[in-house]
Amino acid sequence: MGKSVREVRGQPNAPLITERPIDNGELKKPPKLPKKGFWKQVKNQKALILMSLPFVIWLIIFKYIPVGGWVMAFQNYKPQNGLFDQEWVALKHFKDLFNEPMFYRALENTLGMGILGLVFGTISAIIFALLLNELRLLHFKKFTQTVSYLPHFVSWVIGANIVITMLSQDGVINNLLMGIGIINEPIGFMANPDMFWGIVTVADVWKETGWNAIIYLAAMAGVDPQLYEAAKVDGASRIRQMWHITLPSIRPVIIVLLILSIGNLINIGFEKQMLLGNNIVAEKALVIDLYALDYGIGMFRYSFGTAIGIFKSVISIILIIICNQFAKRIGEGRVF
């Protein structure tokens, strides 16, 4: 009987009305059909499944199995013993962590610089992509694009040195400002804790704008040209076209990218802060990853470091869920 049903279904021209009652009848004895259907589906998608299998395995090995290491956070982990041959200490490391004023400072700095980077990084990349998109001179466009994403490939070690040199007392920036008479005394940019977040953000924008703009440019390339033509006929200026056509068209892309990067808000890394920071601005430069490195692994406190890692993951998941809900509510593209 099942066989005949599938045959009927397989017929593109089979009348819908006859199909429905048979389906309802099938539901009363469900075990066989769905199972067979599943294997049939597997067979049909064999090639696709085979292709994705390596990545699923990769995901399990590198992303799921290591999560087992989280048990370390509840132990006094010593690497010379096995993972389960350890002293269990329950929530001690989390208590230590939440009782540590330095941790809250690190959290504040991480979120502060993360949010600044996110806001200015996204805005600058979108504006840059919009401008590039409007360029009609193809060679110039390609040239500008290449130049703009080159800094992305420069390591932060070099990038930070460039920034420090440019901002030094007799560096380019100070010379320029003094030359045009805006200031009389050189500004100690790197010696002012209040400027540190700003400097990191600007350096980040300089380094990543071109690179981040690529994905927006790609999205813009997919916008239907007819829309622009129609807008032109209606007398829309180029600014109007950007505002009413380009931006709304790439809105789903922007939202998806935003959600993804908000999830990573707390994972801003520590290279920039470590390389640009110094003892004067240390208070503003301490980020969670740096704290985990110095007070976790660096001091042999693997368990403490793991506790910090778990905390970070929890924050990330919460942030992503909140954003995704928000995106769902405004009816835009969401991640899951």
Added chain:
Amino acid sequence: MKKVLSIFTLSLLFLIGAVIMTGCSDDSSSTDDSEGDSEESSTEPVTLTFYSEDGVEKTFDDPVAKKITEATGVTLELDYPVGGNDETIPLMIASGDYPDMIYAKGDIGKLIEAGGVIKLDDLIEEKGDNLKALYGDQLDRLRNSIDDPSIYTVGTYGVENAYWATSGTFQVQLDVLRELGYPEIKTLEDFENAITEYKEKYPEIDGQKTLGLSLLGSDWRWLITVGNPAGFAAGIPDDGQWAINDETGEATYKFLKPELKEYFKWLNGMNDKGLLDPESFTHTYDTYIAKLSSGRVLSIADQDWDIADADKALVADGKEWKTYAPLPVTLGPEYKSQGLKDYGFAGGWGIAISSTSEHQERAFEFLDWMASEEAQILVNWGVEGENYDIVDGKRVLQEDDKERKLTDPDYAKETGVGFYVYPFPQWGNGAVDSNGQSITPDTEQDIIASFNKAEKEVLAEYEMENWTNWFPPTEELGISNHGAAANYAIPPGSDLQIIQQKADDLVEQRITQAILGDPAEFDDAWDSMIQELEDMNIEKANEEMTKLTQNKMELWGTN
């Protein structure tokens, strides 16, 4: 698809090539055995991996290295920390992947706890004749702790040391001394006056602004150029961040001391008067060295090894007068400069042999050989006929080697002369060989002979032979009973370790801010820092450090 495939094939080829190449290099390394070697130690070719916390990128193929291989069959594969990070040892432990020999400095405690290194007691007893002869009754100082009195490491510091040179004190440009008519500079006040006077005379040097005093407080060297000099100015011997009473072993976190406040207050004043390089706490090490090399920095407070590159560059540029003279400067006449303090053989740090090594015996034989007379002459002097000659039965460095040693920053790296002295077992600059000759080329006479012409002229003006004549002599300062606390292995994960790390981080920030701040607010800034230190329970760290010091003295039998 085709393109992807070809990339894949290429990378595969590359991988195979790399494997074959490493395989080959292992086989081909040093096949020639030296002839006149006795049977007691095997000289089969072997490659030992060696990680040094102070290592630099280098291959083991200079002339001295070749001689070492000839004598022992050992080829070293030198590994070094990348970017000066201090996570290498913890990561090594986590992975369980150790090199054959490890020089871990203060991280040795972690390796011992993790069982990553072996006890050397039996090996020393059995076949460590050279090491036994070297350490003699100082062997106890190599022991780990009261609870675990085994020996895990050998080496690092010379055993018989003479103090013919100082390091880490305040240093002033020779030109400043000359221009001001060779004044006597004993206190910070004298020091400041000299700099002020010279700076007023020459506000610019070679078209660039003259800098009175430049420090390097932007990275770990904060401790070297800001933290340590403070203790020296107050006449406290170098115990890292600690001030230790040598009689009782009582330890205090150094920055709690009122003398240190005086010093930083002085620095704060220097900054206010525009005598301190405003970038002292922000410039990178490279910039700092570049500034010193330009000759426009009048004074520094740094170790010689930290500024060696700048010194050589200045001499090479013919700017001898811009090099630096060490000064016995203290806060006031009642404090004694500890520049020539003898800390005794410090023990503690050294080279350990890993528990996973397949060549433990060979590694030990190698370390023992390094302590032999033959090895010490080789690593200190280089190859006979190439680096030194024997004139009238005495070793004399060749002229070009002498020259390069003073002016070429890459001399040790390229020729290997002097490169393998630290951190291996070493006799020390006060030791003599079986013929009664100095084991190192750095006798006092050699040091004096190696001074540049400006230094010689200044010394003559002051009627001195060596800069050390300025300093209170070693005998007067006495030998430390507890060694140097900076070499202690602090138990990992202990309160002491965590509190000290937090305290170090805090003082680096707070003192820097206080120095750069308004002098009127200095006292408040200092008081609030002390308060913060107390809040993080610095007293507990003091107690634990005191206990550690007292245990060490008990272990060494010096209490």
